[in-house]
Amino acid sequence: MKWLSLLLLVTLTACSGTRALQASKNVPYATLEQTVQLGASKEQVRTALGDSTAIRFDSGNEVWMYTYPTQSGAQGEFVILFGEDGMVKQVRSGEVYQAGK
Amino acid sequence: MRALLSLLFGSLLHSTIALAQTAPTQQVQQVKVDATRDPVDKSYRKMMLGVERFERDHALAPQASLRFRLLPRQPGVDMRGVQLRIAGDTVSVPLPLAADNSFAPVRNQQALREDAVLIANRKATTMSWRAQVITPGLPPDTRRLGDLRLECRAGMDSGLISNDPQIIAWLSSMLYSTDKVCNQPDGNYLFFADRPLFGVTLVHGERRLALPFKMLYAGGEQTPASLPYCDCQVLLDRSYYAPLWDASWPDDSLLELHYMDEVAP
Numbered sequence: 001m002k003w004l005s006l007l008l009l010v011t012l013t014a015c016s017g018t019r020a021l022q023a024s025k026n027v028p029y030a031t032l033e034q035t036v037q038l039g040a041s042k043e044q045v046r047t048a049l050g051d052s053t054a055i056r057f058d059s060g061n062e063v064w065m066y067t068y069p070t071q072s073g074a075q076g077e078f079v080i081l082f083g084e085d086g087m088v089k090q091v092r093s094g095e096v097y098q099a100g101k
Numbered sequence: 102m103r104a105l106l107s108l109l110f111g112s113l114l115h116s117t118i119a120l121a122q123t124a125p126t127q128q129v130q131q132v133k134v135d136a137t138r139d140p141v142d143k144s145y146r147k148m149m150l151g152v153e154r155f156e157r158d159h160a161l162a163p164q165a166s167l168r169f170r171l172l173p174r175q176p177g178v179d180m181r182g183v184q185l186r187i188a189g190d191t192v193s194v195p196l197p198l199a200a201d202n203s204f205a206p207v208r209n210q211q212a213l214r215e216d217a218v219l220i221a222n223r224k225a226t227t228m229s230w231r232a233q234v235i236t237p238g239l240p241p242d243t244r245r246l247g248d249l250r251l252e253c254r255a256g257m258d259s260g261l262i263s264n265d266p267q268i269i270a271w272l273s274s275m276l277y278s279t280d281k282v283c284n285q286p287d288g289n290y291l292f293f294a295d296r297p298l299f300g301v302t303l304v305h306g307e308r309r310l311a312l313p314f315k316m317l318y319a320g321g322e323q324t325p326a327s328l329p330y331c332d333c334q335v336l337l338d339r340s341y342y343a344p345l346w347d348a349s350w351p352d353d354s355l356l357e358l359h360y361m362d363e364v365a366p
Contacts (some may be wrong), residue, residue, distance in 0.1 A: 012121055055318050057338040061361055064252055065314045081299050092300050096313040099286060
């Protein structure tokens with residue numbers, strides 16, 4: 001049992017940290033606001049802004065996130081929800097809580 | 102990390118180690134629960150440790166009561182008609198479930214003596230569990246931070262978080278104490294909303310800040326390979342972390358939940 005525990009812990013140490021999200025792309029806010037309109041398609045957004053952090057769910061919904069520099073110097077998040085039809089369904093943006101995570 | 106631990110062990114041992122359960126020899130109260138091989142079960146003593154933690158730390162949510170809630174963990178699990186009971190050598194106590202599959206814990210000295218288990222008529226790993234602490238009278242679609250802090254502590258002490266094999270539970274207990282999970286930024290205690298989330302806003306007085314993307318969807322760290330070992334497997338789009346550790350946000354802070362199915366303004 002001890003050797004198995006040791007093996008597990010050593011392997012864990014070697015593998016610590018799970019897959020990181022794809023790095024988010026930093027884009028000026030004006031560009032984001034101009035490009036991402038309700039009803040726009042994923043291809044339209046990707047062509048205009050490039051790839052960024054994204055998660056696809058079993059429901060078919062997909063969420064993408066870009067960052068942008070804010071006036072205060074902090075980094076804002078611009079989050080886009082694509083529905084099952086691949087079109088922009090919701091958008092939100094703003095400065096976010098600075099987590100230690 | 103916890104998912105990785107399970108994934109690693111899962112690759113070493115394909116079969117799940119089921120907790121041994123002695124069949125009742127004398128029934129004080131009979132309850133019919135459809136027979137299920139390898140059912141979901143949890144330690145009653147552990148659950149009562151969670152109840153004791155709730156009572157000890159009740160000041161975090163003084164108006165709230167404690168319940169536990171069953172949640173789907175695997176795709177396709179039917180959450181209708183779930184039956185739950187406390188089962189010991191001689192004791193069998195039904196636990197009625199509310200419409201949301203939550204139940205109020207009951208204290209039973211005989212069940213404690215017999216080291217009983219909570220047993221459900223669903224297969225192991227098909228359901229997950231969470232403590233549920235909700236202050237009455239909150240605005241719709243909000244959670245109170247103090248409630249979540251207490252949920253984390255009671256839930257961790259209850260050992261209800263996952264259906265890991267015993268060795269994983271043992272390793273986890275070495276790596277993840279309640280204080281570490283509930284009081285540190287990398288604690289990784291997941292909460293679940295009732296519907297898919299698009300955003301969560303932290304509010305206290307005039308302060309309003311959205312939680313960052315990395316505090317939603319289990320941090321975005323799940324891969325198709327690791328997801329089956331996360332109890333967020335079918336609830337990924339409802340999952341979020343809360344800043345339990347951040348004392349600058351008091352217990353009365355609210356988390357406003359914004360859903361994917363809301364109509365854009």
